Amino acid sequence: MIFVALLHAVNLGARRKVPMADLRALLSSLGLEGVRTYIQSGNAVFGAGPDPALRGRLEAALEAQFGFPVPVTLRTAHEWREAARDCPAHLRDEAVVLAFLRDPPDPARVAALRGRDVAPERWEIVGQTLCQTVPDGVRNMKLSSGVIERTLGVKVTVRNERTVQAIAAMLDT
Incomplete structure (x- = not known):
C-alpha cells in the first residue's frame, strides 16, 4: 500500500x-x-x-x-486522491486549504463548529478532510487549525491546495 x-x-x-x-x-x-x-x-x-x-x-x-x-x-x-478530488466545487472559486483531520470528528462537535461565525470563510467537511476558503489569506484565517482542533477535539494539519495536488501527482509517478 x-x-x-x-x-x-x-x-x-x-x-x-x-x-x-x-x-x-x-x-x-x-x-x-x-x-x-x-x-x-x-x-x-x-x-x-x-x-x-x-x-x-x-x-x-x-x-x-x-x-x-x-x-x-x-x-x-x-484516500489522498479522494481528498484532492472531492473538495466541493462551490468552495474552489477562491483560494482553498485542506485541513486533514487525524481522526473522525464527533457529529455534535461538527455542529458546534458550524455555529461559529467565520465569515467570509466558508468550509465543508468531506470524510476526514475539512475544505476551507481563505479569502483573507492563510495568516488571517478565522477557522485556524487551533480553532478546528479545540472545537472538533481531533488533531489537524493544514495543507494548501497546491501542496495537496502536488502530492496527488507524486502518487501517480
Whole structure:
C-alpha cells in the first residue's frame, strides 16, 4: 500500500525542525519503501504493508529521533486522491486549504463548529478532510487549525491546495 504521512507543526520556526533528508532516512530505517518527501512542511509518501500500529510507530520514532512529539496524520493513496478530488466545487472559486483531520470528528462537535461565525470563510467537511476558503489569506484565517482542533477535539494539519495536488501527482509517478 502507498501512504501519505503528514507531520503536524514542523519546520514552522526555529524550533521543531525536521530536515526532510533526515525524515527520509528515518522512514527508510523503519522498513518503509520508496520514501519521498515534498517541500519542508513534513509531507512524506511511502509504501508499507497494512499495519494498524503504523501511526504510533512513526510518532514514537519521530520523537526518539528529533526530541519532541510529532503528531502524524496518515492517508492511503486512495484516500489522498479522494481528498484532492472531492473538495466541493462551490468552495474552489477562491483560494482553498485542506485541513486533514487525524481522526473522525464527533457529529455534535461538527455542529458546534458550524455555529461559529467565520465569515467570509466558508468550509465543508468531506470524510476526514475539512475544505476551507481563505479569502483573507492563510495568516488571517478565522477557522485556524487551533480553532478546528479545540472545537472538533481531533488533531489537524493544514495543507494548501497546491501542496495537496502536488502530492496527488507524486502518487501517480
